[in-house]
Amino acid sequence: MHLFVFGLGYTALQFIHLHRDRFTTVGGTVRSEDKANAMRAAGIQACRFDGADFDPAILQHLERAEALLISAPPADGRDPVLEQFSKAIAAAPRLRWVGYLSTVGVYGDSGGAWVDEATPPNPATPRARHRIAAERQWLELGAGAPFAVQIFRLAGIYGPGRNALVKVADGTAKRIVKPGQVFNRIHTEDIAQVLMASIEKPRPNAVYNVADDEPGPPQDVIAYAAELLGRASPPEIPFDQADQTPMARAFYEDNKRVRNFRIKSQLGVTLQHPTYRDGLRALLQSSEAASVRKP
Template sequence: MNNPNGLQRNDFGGIVDEIIIVGCGYVGTRLARQYLDLGLSVTGLVQSPAGVERLGAAGIPARRVQLAQGSLTATEPLGALDGARVFHLAPPSVAGSEDQHTRCLVDAFARTGHPRRVVYISTTGVYGDCQGAWVDESWPARPGADRARRRWDAEQTLRRWSAASGGELVILRVAGIYGPDRLPLERIRQGQPLVRPQESPFSNRIHVDDLVAACVAAMERGRPGAVYNACDDAPSTMTDYFLAIADAAGLARPPLIPMAEAAGQVSAGMLSYLAESRRLRNRKLREELGLSLRYPSLADGLRACGIVRGD
């Protein structure tokens, strides 16, 4: 992948240290390649043998770890994390309002050495339902869904770690991620209904390549303790998002239903997203981190995904 925003070797201050990517999946694999292409040392941590094999095929050194409740176990020694730069991309626990995975990771820091800096990939869901208001990083966190409460718990766990250890923390609150092989094409093909546009909540998104660039910028230039909204310039409604993808891919548009009928026709997960509406501002990401988005709108990003008819 090309270096986003013209990132060069000297942007790292000449420091060659270990970069650890916890949860090296869809985003992490691209992030690892970004650093490896600059000649830096990267290790991806994944939870399954298939993950290790996948990263190995991509030329990315990998270790298998389990972020289990009460401990962090590895099939081989993790090695010292002291002074490393860590991207925490691993998903939180699957239930409850606390993220035991992040708590276990912080416990592991105490045993293996504290990182110099952690960039945590959180969610804009921590803002909760903002009733369509424009939201910047000063908006209070009021997570309404358990999935967002777990992310908020992880943020607080990492803030306590930073205060106690002196390690630096930067938080990216990330909107919905899309990109190649990360589009709801099968849902659209199945004809699952959407809420009518006039009733659909506002949502936000970011192309995976721009998120990788935001991760690098946060690691290299983010202020310790800072929070940045990671999203593109053009929020739209949830329904507009699906319709734009259907049109770009040449698929039939799904049926549109009133919000009052959604509970009986869409999944519980989709209902939880439909219960929240907000439009995110990314000025801090662009101005403080100096990030220039390659795909400032969904239309720009879809062309890069290779699904637009005629491309």
């Protein structure tokens, strides 16, 4: 099977790392030629695409692609992949599966109540509004097409090198407290198994929440990571006193609990890391996270 990825970022590369042996070839896009050369050295047929200019070799990849993963986000309110390649994708002769990585942020704020895939999106931020617009465009492209388009709404992503253990170890962790606030999370290994299960069982126009089983307060995650490392937990900081970037603060505007029943019932997925505690313990035991054990 030939896989092509628009946006060879952290999540997509974790998926490739875990399931590389399932694909005959893997190609994808990066924004610079230096990154493309690094990817090629790792065995990935990388092409440059900066949102406007692109390597013409991408069109050749699309002609042979059987699976297409879209990890590139909207930019300036538009989807650059659809703008440049919608016709080529629609005409791709071998394409059978398209996966678009979105976000649970499209649901907006539910005041901590549960949401699922049947909950009408109510995006509260421009970023989330652009995401739901892109979702709809991808589903429209797939309507009546010979390939199946699936939307994956991802919760807060963590995995090797990007997790609360690393933040506690390097001293950047903050226990910001906003009463009643909860988030779902998802380990990259579970994202990867959901994507692979979907490739094996394509469902046209399917939408999936990709989240763990236990939404929880963000300060509890930091406290548990500190406990695992045998370190003092950072002090609590009231949300209204926290020094945060506008993007970080925007995450706290949405408070919801995300149901993940559909990935289990339709794709047969059993989460490897159903809670943040499972995920952090596994990371601590892994070779990738060995450095965080050092005092």
